């Protein structure tokens with residue numbers, strides 16, 4: 017492998033300048049090939065409460081300018097031992113959700129066909145369904161590791177099947193997920209009824225609650241997670257509202273009592289060695305953010321995921 021083109025050197029161009037790409041990385045058209053493509057999906061037509069996640073990709077990129085090359089927590093060089101590039105944003109129809117879902121599937125599939133793993137910046141959580149369709153076409157049913165305050169396995173909203181609260185029910189119905197190996201992490205807050213949890217278990221998910229972090233701690237969560245996910249392919253979906261609103265106010269359906277960013281980042285580090293085949297970070301809504309708190313948290317989530325991919329690639 018030729019030496020990857022990394023971020024613009026911060027000793028030459030200060031961090032507040034330079035390109036608006038994720039982590040000031042090269043654009044995809046500036047590299048011959050990418051091991052990992054970071055792609056934005058500016059789409060929020062599936063939200064049930066506050067809008068604005070369509071502006072998430074640009075905001076997360078802006079919040080990623082301070083990321084540095086070396087990750088001491090994992091002893092990893094996420095931009096140094098693999099080529100990561102910014103693939104820009106997919107152009108999706110905001111007025112026709114089913115068309116948007118088709119465009120997302122095609123866009124993700126094209127990047128993957130070129131040999132890149134894809135890390136998606138949302139966008140609302142609807143986008144996870146077409147990404148999983150693309151991933152499962154190659155890998156078969158994958159374990160979904162889903163970080164979220166919410167189950168996102170509800171059936172419909174106002175009769176609509178494709179929304180940000182329903183992607184994992186559709187994915188389960190379509191046979192895209194491994195029913196024995198999938199799980200939610202960070203679940204909390206009021207539900208519509210007790211039945212929600214019963215349905216969710218049938219759809220293939222185990223639940224690690226936000227409170228389990230308080231009671232058992234990160235190490236125990238990581239152990240449960242690794243046991244459940246096992247050896248096969250894993251898709252990681254991070255709804256930034258898994259974090260407490262104190263850590264991530266800029267999101268559409270905030271719930272009190274969430275994870276700290278430290279807990280989330282440490283949990284993600286526990287994925288080293290598992291077969292992570294793709295990931296997303298969704299539900300960043302900048303209009304509700306303050307001081308880039310949510311964008312910085314989301315960019316660090318992406319950084320830890322890229323670090324895991326880098327270490328796994330190195331073996």
Ligand SMILES: N=C(N)NCCCC(=O)O
Pocket residue numbers: 064065141166168180181255257268269299
């Ligand atoms: N933030 C996501 N993805 N889902 C929230 C759906 C919760 C609701 O509207 O009842």
Ligand SMILES: [Zn+2]
Pocket residue numbers: 164165166255257258269299
């Ligand atoms: Zn959520």
Ligand SMILES: [Zn+2]
Pocket residue numbers: 141164166168180255299
């Ligand atoms: Zn969600």
